[in-house]
Amino acid sequence: xxITGALRSFVIMTVIAAxxxxxxxxxxxxxxxxxxxxxxxxxxxxxxYSGNNAPGDRQAYLEEVGTVLEPLxxxxxxxxxIMGDELLQTASQQQKVRFLDxxxxxxxxxxxxxxxxxxxxxxxxxxxxxxxxxxVRNTRVYxxxxxxxxxxxxxxxxxxYSRQADDWRMQNVIVNGVNLGVTFxxxxxxxxxxxxxxxxxxxxxxxxxxxxxFDGEQF
Numbered sequence: 001x002x003i004t005g006a007l008r009s010f011v012i013m014t015v016i017a018a019x020x021x022x023x024x025x026x027x028x029x030x031x032x033x034x035x036x037x038x039x040x041x042x043x044x045x046x047x048x049y050s051g052n053n054a055p056g057d058r059q060a061y062l063e064e065v066g067t068v069l070e071p072l073x074x075x076x077x078x079x080x081x082i083m084g085d086e087l088l089q090t091a092s093q094q095q096k097v098r099f100l101d102x103x104x105x106x107x108x109x110x111x112x113x114x115x116x117x118x119x120x121x122x123x124x125x126x127x128x129x130x131x132x133x134x135x136v137r138n139t140r141v142y143x144x145x146x147x148x149x150x151x152x153x154x155x156x157x158x159x160x161y162s163r164q165a166d167d168w169r170m171q172n173v174i175v176n177g178v179n180l181g182v183t184f185x186x187x188x189x190x191x192x193x194x195x196x197x198x199x200x201x202x203x204x205x206x207x208x209x210x211x212x213x214f215d216g217e218q219f
Contacts, residue, residue: 069107
């Protein structure tokens, strides 16, 4: 799966939820409810820009999608796992911030374009299958996504709780058995090897490849 393909899978099936340390407290909202609230918030934006009387403003659409996703996705956690502990220790603060910005932009752009193309869908919350393993650091939310043509996709979102935000944020997703966190990590590592351990060049290539795909989107 390509970087863009992985982002698209991540993107078409996702909507989300938050950050913190383990403390003895009870979240004010169940993780499943937080995920569904996120789905509905994103769908509202898609409907606004895809109807017959839609504004037709691509940039405004991207900005609204980004605004909705910002409190729902744990971008920093995802990027830290993609880069890995060893690289995080050696990378400069500027490099870490730049990859965070590049990854966030690529995810928002791919999400916006992919979801617009994917069209209408429904999400059903399934019973918990984690056998009591859920914690505020990692809770799994089981979902079934149905597209407008009747296709169904099993999805498991891994979310963590942010006490500061008092909500959940997504840190990984498994779609049809494909672990997107593992996929992103493998793709980053491959780019890093292809660029002979040059982190700046790796970030440049991630940005270039995802931007090229996004520029080809018709919406």
